[in-house]
Amino acid sequence: MVALWLCAGGITGVLSGLSLRWTVGFLRPGATGRAVILTMAGAILRWVLTASLLVAALQRGAAPALLAFFGLWLARWGVVYWANRNM
Numbered sequence: 001m002v003a004l005w006l007c008a009g010g011i012t013g014v015l016s017g018l019s020l021r022w023t024v025g026f027l028r029p030g031a032t033g034r035a036v037i038l039t040m041a042g043a044i045l046r047w048v049l050t051a052s053l054l055v056a057a058l059q060r061g062a063a064p065a066l067l068a069f070f071g072l073w074l075a076r077w078g079v080v081y082w083a084n085r086n087m
Contacts, residue, residue, distance in 0.1 A: 005057055005064040009071025012053045016046045016072075017079025 023042045026035040050072065057068035 001064070002067060005060075005067040006071040008053060008057075009068035009073075010075040011071075012049055012068075013072040013075025014079060016050060017076045017083075019046055021079065021083050 019042050023039050026038055028035070053068055053072070054065060057065040
C-alpha cells in the first residue's frame with residue numbers, strides 16, 4: 001500500500017508537470033483568448049486532480065497523504081529538471 005500512494009503521487013505529479021509544460025507552449029505575446037482559456041482550464045484540472053489525490057490519501061491517514069505528497073513533489077521537480085535539461 002505504501003508504494004501505491006507514492007506511485008499515485010508520482011503519476012499525478014508527472015501529469016501536472018507535463019500539463020504545465022504544454023501550457024507554456026501556448027503563451028506568447030500575441031496569444032489569443034483561446035490560450036487564456038486553455039491556461040485556466042489546465043490550471044483548474046491540475047488543482048482538481050491534485051486535491052482529489054490528497055483528499056483520498058488523507059481519508060486513509062497521515063502516512064498515505066505524506067507519501068502521495070512526496071511522490072507529487074518528486075515527480076514535479078523531476079519534470080522541471082527534465083524540461084530544463086532538454087532545452
